[in-house]
Amino acid sequence: MKILGISGSPKKNGNSEQMIDRVLAMAEKRGFATDSVFLSEMEVKPCIACGKCRESDECPIDDDMEKIYPKLDEADAIIVASPVYFGSPTAQLKALFDRSVLLRRHNFKLSNKIGAGIAIGGSRNGGQEKTIQVIQDWMHIHGMVVVGDGGHFGGIVKKPFEEDEVGTKTVDDTIGKVCDLLEMMKKK
Numbered sequence: 001m002k003i004l005g006i007s008g009s010p011k012k013n014g015n016s017e018q019m020i021d022r023v024l025a026m027a028e029k030r031g032f033a034t035d036s037v038f039l040s041e042m043e044v045k046p047c048i049a050c051g052k053c054r055e056s057d058e059c060p061i062d063d064d065m066e067k068i069y070p071k072l073d074e075a076d077a078i079i080v081a082s083p084v085y086f087g088s089p090t091a092q093l094k095a096l097f098d099r100s101v102l103l104r105r106h107n108f109k110l111s112n113k114i115g116a117g118i119a120i121g122g123s124r125n126g127g128q129e130k131t132i133q134v135i136q137d138w139m140h141i142h143g144m145v146v147v148g149d150g151g152h153f154g155g156i157v158k159k160p161f162e163e164d165e166v167g168t169k170t171v172d173d174t175i176g177k178v179c180d181l182l183e184m185m186k187k188k
């Protein structure tokens with residue numbers, strides 16, 4: 001089974017990418033295949049509401065979303081990390097969310113995949129919970145099965161993550177829960 005990690009940060013090797021590297025390494029230790037999307041190295045333009053994806057299963061916009069659609073489709077679980085920008089996920093991540101409508105319009109391709117969110121802010125209460133809620137809203141609208149860290153909403157971190165022991169534990173608990181659920185599904 002495969003877990004896809006997505007970082008919505010425009011910053012190379014920032015906290016969000018390191019969080020995704022960390023959770024995917026933990027998942028690999030538990031025997032899962034992994035894949036990643038780092039939006040710092042990809043171009044995803046915003047949806048222009050042309051409606052072409054209602055008739056065709058291809059988006060006419062020419063960019064890296066072409067590589068991201070199959071990664072989303074192939075994953076059994078998707079874990080999304082975003083920096084908090086003005087209390088919300090980044091514009092780069094929102095563009096990916098909006099462009100994923102193609103998969104929803106073609107038989108709800110993300111339905112029943114496991115989903116979880118991680119938010120990293122510069123402040124202690126900088127909008128991490130609101131950012132995770134937007135990530136989880138995207139997952140619910142695709143019909144995904146959303147999980148948190150076991151007690152709350154998911155990974156809630158203040159940068160630099162190395163100094164946020166409590167926050168980093170919520171990240172570890174979140175990927176732990178994703179792996180637990182996938183293992184339960186495998187046994188069925």
Ligand SMILES: Cc1cc2nc3c(=O)[nH]c(=O)nc-3n(C[C@H](O)[C@H](O)[C@H](O)COP(=O)(O)O)c2cc1C
Nearest residue numbers: 009014015016083084085086087121122123126159
């Ligand atoms: C445009 C912008 C807006 C931001 N807004 C917030 C905010 O509302 N709350 C917060 O806690 N941090 C805010 N930050 C700080 C980032 O969330 C923080 O630097 C984060 O760790 C960046 O993640 P990265 O290292 O993966 O890029 C903002 C940063 C930028 C560039």
